[in-house]
Amino acid sequence: MNEHLIVRVVTKMLVPFVLLFAIYVQMHGDFGPGGGFQAGVIFATGFIVYGLVFGIERLIKALPLRILLFGISGGLLLYAGVGIASLFAGGTYLDYGVLDSHDPVHGQHLGILLVELGVGITVASVMTAIFITFAERWHR
Amino acid sequence: MTEALVFFMAHANTWAATALLCVGLWVIMVRGNLFKKVIGLNIFQTGVFLFYISMGYVRGGTAPIVVDDPDAVYSNPLPHVLILTAIVVSVATTSLALALIVRIRESYGTTEEDDVIAADEP
Amino acid sequence: MNLLAHLPALQIVVPLVGAPICALLFNPRLAQPFAVLVSLVTFAISIALLNQVLAEGEVVYRMGGWEPPWGIVYVVDPLNALLLCLVSGMAAIVMPAVRLGIGSETTERSRRLFLTLALLALTGMLGIVITGDAFNLYVFLEISSLSSYALIATGTDRRAAAAAFNYLVQGTVGATFILIGIGLLYMMTGTLNMADLGERVVDLRHTAPIQAALAFILVGAAVKAALFPAHAWMPNAYTYAPSMVSAFFGATATKVGAYIMIRFIFTVFGAEWVFGDMMVGWVLVPLGIAAAFAGSLVAIWQTDLKRMLAYSSVAQVGYISAAIGLGNKDGLIAAIVHVFNHGLMKGALFMVMACVILRMGRADISSFRGLGRRMPVTMGCFVVAGLSMIGVPLTVGFVSKWYLILGAVEAGMWPVAVLVVMSSLLAVVYIWRVVEVAYFAPPPDTARVREAPALLLVPTLLLTVLCVAFGVATDTTVGVASYAVSFLMGEP
């Protein structure tokens, strides 16, 4: 689709908004429908559209596997790390209440924010990585 | 008449879920194309999703997001949580299955189960 | 932070955190020692947990600090503690040898992803075994299943991918059946916690959804345990998987399926109802005996010995299922002990296959000719573990069959006892075939074959020694098993 000017221009304009919407879904998951998983999927969709229009080579250049692997592992480590942090803070595993020594409700907020972020990062990276792997096979 | 209708309404969702389960299982068992089997798995799993979500519904309820009205009745959020997890599992299974299909296609040159079996016969 | 108080969480968290770290170790030389370290730590935690359970009884751990049934709890009783030791112990034994046993195709770089998947499979299986929450069991079941499909597909033969795909389809259907069963249970009781389910199910046993739930869960668990006739995925999967994967899964994967069956029957549904009114024993025992005969008979005709071992696993799962189906104390002891013992012997036998494949390139019966003299230690291990498979006294195989026969007699099922002995004789045939070729056939006069390297030989020897050690010192495994039975049958 590299040769269609309109598609290219529209995609260029649209992709930032897709990513912005993903961040909105990520952050707004506490109040309305949405959360880490949905945000991750939308975030990945932004990259996938970019890859479809501008070619997989450019997407790989922007997101080499090494960086994606950091995302894939990093999100899970962030999630599991919050649990380990709560162990050190004196609670059981994944007990966010102890993360804030004064106000357990605030600790819960912090914990949920962090783990949802972890889910989002892992899902976005995994979905992008899987798409790149398939598309790269097709490309050759 | 109304009694039969009430009975039907009370079970329609479960029966629809059962129908999806059966269609999915049938595709998995009968169709020989590997893609078709993945589609069948997806239909099969959505049957289970529908079953869980239906049991969480409360008549006259609202989505489980806190509203100002103190008398609000909420649908049960727990099945929703379980099915969110199950949907994620089904995406993961689907993508792994597709990766395996690509591998099979590259080494056998086909995505039909019969051809794969025939190719390995001595 | 008191580490001892958090052992149940650490049991899972250590390999779970190890997996992403392993994927990030860009220097492939670091990944292997790291994975070994993680699996050793995991094994040490299981041993500590077993000790803790034997000293203090049931250990309960609340995830996130939420009390059950609102939050997820880990419940460690002697049964899970024993299985945790089996699974993590097998991982610790197999992991150091991975460098040699996964085929030549895997490159240095992809090996770290292989090790990551192995750690994930370990995490999944441990998670299934340790959890006290029905839905959490499903989640970890999928972790272990997905990683095992991928591990099997990394085999060098192209049939590995096809076998993995078949396993994926059947395994997912099985897991989804379990999910339907859990949904029916949840619908009727409103809870997902196994202990709470067990209490609330008692008054609901006459209802149709609970009975359907029992059926769905047993069918799903039977697929996962490769119980005849739902074993179709297993022979190909174990034949074409890399040797180390066959060794690890051959020793653990089907056992986890059997565990799911035991856990749901005894903790959730209640044994007296399952075996009394529902007469599940009349399904499990005949199926188990049929599996023992069918598996052993088919094993006799195999030329690929990895496939032969896979069919022998079908037979052994049959014994486990028959033992569960007896529904009495000795039967359950036999089932638990056999889950553990069969893990040891199948692990040892698949490790022997790994040694032979490394030296000969394949595990055909013809490649065993004359190996008795050329690879004496390896073949010695094969003979000892094979004797154990038959059930010769002083090996672990004898212990479990002894209790199985005791249980059958106690249940008044004389024919079952006789059939068990008869099917064991079939094992003599398929083990003897290999021994005959290895010791009495002249070796082909091709290039000299050396003994397997120490990295493979030591784990093989270790497993073989354990096969004898636990066969002589029976009170350790049987002791833990009967303690576990007293928990499951509710007479602590």
Added chain:
Amino acid sequence: MEQIIDILLLLLVVAMAIAMARLTNLIAIAILGGVYSLVLASIYVLLDAVDVAFTEAAVGAGITLTLMLAAISLSARRERLRRRPVRNAIAVAACSVVAAGMIYASLEMPHFGDPDAPIHTHVAPRYIEASPEEIGVPNMVTSILASYRGYDTLGETTVIFTAGIAVLALLWRWRRDGR
């Protein structure tokens, strides 16, 4: 009214599933699968499961569809149809058993939408009543997902992680990406 829409959508979903089972053009099936997910998502909205609906729409009509099309473009686009009478008989028997089990179970199930069903009176009320104070998050699904049953969600993230690593291990060609 809601009930009637619900029934109509259920009929539509089942009809689409049957159509997907019968079609042989794989691309058509994949795209129909996307629409199927959207209809399913609207049923979930009707059943108050907004989070699930959002996910089903994003996943089924987005990611799964894209991956399906990507994988189909790597292989044959049409399914070869072959008559398999024996397999068909076995499958019909198996499906009948499953259907009989579910219908038998459904006869004694709590009625659809019944507020006195066990799942609405045990465990769940605590989430609905106490989560705004204990967690301080208005969306109860998020509270349960991330906190009460946060450990399940850790497992869920691990499942996705496993899938990513598995696909990379199976398909990625190592020589092209830097050392």
